[in-house]
Amino acid sequence: MKLSADLTAFAKRLGHDFTNPELLIRALTHGSMSSTTRPDNQRLEFLGDRVLGLVMAEAVLAADKTASEGQLAPRFNALVRKETCADVAREIDLGAVLKLGRSEMMSGGRRKQALLGDAMEAVIAAVYLDGGFEAAEATIRKLWGDRVATVEADARDxxxxxxxxxxxxxxxxxxxxxxxxxxxxxxxxxxxxxxxxxxxxxxxxxxxxxxxxxxxxxxxxxxxxx
Missing domain, CATH: 3.30.160.20 (Double Stranded RNA Binding Domain)
Known part of the structure; x- marks a missing residue:
């Protein structure tokens, strides 16, 4: 299967060339558009959340080798929270390629923070399943950019x-x-x-x-x- 032009452009923004395009399509399929032959992205979201967590845990540890657990935890939380995932999704215009049902589309689903954050996690899982942990880590590091370096020293809620x-x-x-x-x-x-x-x-x-x-x-x- 070949990706459509808009999904090919999105994969380029993402920075990953999919061997199995079906994974990306599934990652972008919201429950409102799912069917018996087209599964939604909820299971991928579950996996992507864990992959992102591992990458960010390693990143905050490496960024400050003297920080205590009490200092690291809020920084980690700031980097993996749904709001941050949605911000990253907006930067790569993920909302434009989300596959939504008509009602969700009419209600502004492409701009909803929760949908964008969930889909971003699902896309991370798609990259992980397609290319392995190193590919997922490289994608996350690229997309999160300098967020690790600039996360507040005390990022408490x-x-x-x-x-x-x-x-x-x-x-x-x-x-x-x-x-x-x-x-x-x-x-x-x-x-x-x-x-x-x-x-x-x-x-x-x-x-x-x-x-x-x-x-x-x-x-x-x-x-x-x-």
């Missing part, structure tokens, strides 16, 4: 860090309040305000509540640190 800040000062946990929602139903943008008992607040907007809460917590931490 912002909400966790803010809660720890509050607890250290005998305050209750921060509150997160949705103050606005805009955009179409299929691609809303949420504005979340992070609030502390002492009256300190900060807000942020993002395409998901989770991301907006994280950004609001980070903004409040920045304000508290001056």
């Amino acid at each position: 912002a909400k966790t860090a803010l809660q720890e800040w509050a607890q250290a000062r005998r305050m209750p946990p921060p509150a997160y309040v949705e103050t606005a929602r805009s955009g179409p139903d299929h691609a809303p943008e949420f504005t979340i305000e992070a609030r502390l008992e002492n009256g300190e607040v900060a807000q942020a907007s993002a395409k998901s509540k989770r991301a907006a809460e994280q950004d609001a917590a980070r903004a409040l931490l920045d304000r508290l640190s001056g």
